[in-house]
Amino acid sequence: GGQFKREVTVDGQSHLLLIREEAGAPDAQFASWADAVIFVFSLESESSFEEVAQLHAVLSDLRGTSDVALALVGTQDKISSSSPRAVEDARARALCGDMRRCLYYETCATYGLNVDR
Numbered sequence: 001g002g003q004f005k006r007e008v009t010v011d012g013q014s015h016l017l018l019i020r021e022e023a024g025a026p027d028a029q030f031a032s033w034a035d036a037v038i039f040v041f042s043l044e045s046e047s048s049f050e051e052v053a054q055l056h057a058v059l060s061d062l063r064g065t066s067d068v069a070l071a072l073v074g075t076q077d078k079i080s081s082s083s084p085r086a087v088e089d090a091r092a093r094a095l096c097g098d099m100r101r102c103l104y105y106e107t108c109a110t111y112g113l114n115v116d117r
Contacts, residue, residue: 031062
């Protein structure tokens with residue numbers, strides 16, 4: 001895990017993001033202070049996708065997620081015949097729908113796809 005700061009401007013107003021990278025399930029302390037959660041999984045890994053669903057369930061048990069902004073991000077390095085896509089877009093979007101009030105993005109740092117977004 002790591003901690004990062006980044007200033008962003010939204011609708012002309014400056015905001016300081018305090019970003020904490022977590023590994024593993026959220027605990028009660030994390031659930032109490034988080035204003036937003038970005039769940040990240042690999043489009044090439046079924047197990048990472050399943051883990052995201054489990055982590056969301058844990059967070060929901062610790063704190064209702066209706067007041068937490070959520071995003072689901074599927075990442076890829078290079079999907080190819082030797083490293084095929086394991087999680088289809090429709091399944092990821094369905095999970096995002098189950099999470100409610102959740103944005104979904106697919107990113108690829110190799111090609112710069114949706115990285116800034």
